[in-house]
Amino acid sequence: MFLGLDFGTSAVKAALVDGAQTVLGSTTVPLSVQRPAPGHSEQDPLTWWQAMLDAVDGIGREHGAALSAVQGIGLSGQMHGAVLLDQTGHVLRPAILWNDVRSIVECAELEEAVPDLRQVTGNIAMPGFTAPKLLWLRKHEPAVFAALRTVLLPKAYVRYRMSGEMIEEMSDASGTLWLDVGRRDWSDVMLAATGLSRRAMPRLVEGNAAAGTLRPELAARWRMARRPVLAGGAGDNAAGAVGLSAIHPGDAFVSLGTSGVLFATTDRFRPWPQAAVHAFCHAVPETWHQMGVTLSAAASLAWWAGITGVSEAELLAEVGVPVAPSPALFLPYLGGERTPHNDGTLRGAFAGLSHDTDRRLLTQAVLEGVAFSLHDCLDALAASGTRIESADVIGGGSRSAPWIAIIAAVLGIPLHRLAAGETGGAFGAARLARMAVTGEAPDAVCSAPVRAETISPPPDLVAAYAPRIAQYRALNRGVAEVVRER
Template sequence: MFLGLDLGTSSIKAVLVDEQQSVVTTASAPLEVSRPAPTHSEQDPTHWWHATLSAMDAIAAQAPREMGAVRGIGLSGQMHGATLLDAADRVLRPCILWNDGRSALECDDLEAAWPSLRTVTGNIAMPGFTAPKLLWVRKHEPDIFSAIAKILLPKAYLRLLLSGEHVEEMSDAAGTLWLDVGRRDWSDDGLTATHLSRRQMPRLVEGSAAAGRLRPELARRWKMAASPIIAGGAGDNAAGAVSLGAIRPGDAFVSLGTSGVLWATTARFAPNPNAAVHAFCHCIPQTWHQMGVILSAASCLAWLAEILGQSEVTLLASMPERPARPSDIFFLPYLSGERTPHNDPRIRGAFVGLSHQADRATMVQSVMEGVAFALRDCLEALRAAGTQIDAADVIGGGARSPLWRSILANVLDLPLSEIVGADVSGAFGAARLARLAVSGEPPADVCLPPERGRTIAPDRDLRDAYAAAYLRYRKLYPALKEIAS
């Protein structure tokens, strides 16, 4: 038995997987985000731990015999978060999250202090990354900065509480701007540029390698026969890739989670930071990937549902499975700023073209289309980086909507495949990494493609209409940027 834990922004998910890679049971516990100031986004790491214990207790209650036989635990997690600890491993302040935009000025400072940043890390400095957050803390919270003994990413903090080890793996470490992504090692130049050193960083391992064992007292709590090995694990997107078997060059998927991602696996480190494309390590040894990332995806629909005072389920219930034509209004999904391709933490979203005829259904469709258009921006950025994508899987909470899947296929002009069990993909990928850490099997023998449902092909009758709509959408960001500035 193998267990995967996925620390997301809105919840912790746990999945128990057997030797045949069948899901035995799942559990989850909710999380909340704090926004204490404009552009700020934080969480209390102690809430992650309470949610983890809740999810694990639920798994143990649902499947006590199988839980007792767990041999490995894998971790997946939201990336980039700055979890700051003192010498006694006490949390110094709330974790600054991946979608926090406060450190825009510090990005400029970091690039000035480290001219080779883009070459070494494969990325442009953005506020979402971890390193600029530490420059912000140094400037605005110097007492906290001086007390920092260790800096951990969110899932590494869970690992610390589960095992007592300060360990991180390559895919998540690549999102800090402290990793030499080609060499798969911390960059001393990058750490020096942020007034830090290796002693404040966790030890690095590959995602499929062992990275400690569960504390004996926790193994007793869940009545495990022995303390399971804890694998290096993966950042959330890399874990999703493992669950999809996306470990070979050319494999691609779209994720419609809180944020949105277009992923492509690569055989080598292939940076193109000027297009705001992320080039990171994969969690599988000697493998890398490129990503286009938008900061708000399924969260846009959740926001609209809250504004309208209805649940997302209610909003979607009356929607058709396919669009008849593009919406008459445009939605720009920049509720938390944007990464690919604009690298603009201060831009904000908008509806454009509202009229008396705009009803609830029109607004829902326009939100879905706006997210799809933003992902088309990502596709064009990856193409400019030399990556060819001919088809992709689609995962994440937003992928449960037939209408959204259809709109996305039309806007990207790509066939998209539904995935069975995609709602636990990050946790399932983490469970696969746990198995690799225990068994030492070749990744290709374990990370098999999943069961696919329907493949949604672009509607040829709508191809020209959506292509024209996307060109109009592309004109809106410059106009919005001019107004915002």
């Protein structure tokens, strides 16, 4: 038996997986995000810890015997978040999250300080990444920075609480701007540029390697026959890729979570920072991946549901499967944007409204706006030489047939909905746990997922969306200065 834990922004998920790779049980514990100032996004790391305990306790209530037989635990997590610990290992302040944009100025300072930053890290300095957050902290919270001894990413903090060891793996470490992604090692130059050294960093391992052992008191809490091994694990999207068997060059998927991701596996380090494409290590050895990222995917729909006072499910049901684009346009830049703009000051907008515009058309415009932003990601990857012919879809948004139909038509490629699209990160983490315990090769463990449905875009709808993509981009250029946060 193997346990996968996925520490997302909106929830902690646990999945119990047996030797036949069947998910025996899963639980989800919701989380909330605090926004103490415009552009700020934080969570208390202690809430991840408590949510993890609640999630595994829930598994134990339903599947106690199977949980007691767990041999390995894998961790997946939201990337980039800065968990700051003092010399005793206690949290100094709330974690600054991946969708926090307060460090825009510090990004420019970091690029100026390290001229070859993009070549070493494979990425542009963006406020979502971890390193600029530390420059902001040093400037604005000097007492906290002075007390800082260790910086951990979210899942590494939970690992520390679970095992007593400070360990991180390559895929998550790639999102810090402190990793030499091609060499798969910390960069002393990048660390020094933020006033840190290797002493502040956890030990690095591959995602399928052993990375600690569960504390005895936790093993006793869950009545485990022996203390399970913890695997290195993966950042959320790399874990999703392992769950999908997207570990070979050319494999691709769309993730519709809080953020939206277009993910492509590559056989080597292939940076393309000029279009804000992310180039990261994969969670399995000698493999890398690229990502185009839009910051507000399902978050856009959640925002719109909050504005209308109508549930997301009801809004999606009103839209149905579209036969034509909405006459309204929506820019989903509620908290800035990554690919291809790398602009944390961009903000969202509706346009093209008339007396005939109703809630249904505006909901459709929100879904299309996210799809158009994913098309920007598709074009950015194509410019780097990575072409995607089809893709699986995972994340909470994968439940929506209308939304997937819209994205397929906008991207112009077939999309595959999966039988277990929402447990991808936790399931991938469980697979990494199995590899860490058994030593099996990734190909031996990562069998292809069951596809519940393939949605092929109708040619007439693809043609109808083509001019809307151009209009979306024109709207972005036209209103950027008006809606940009000052």
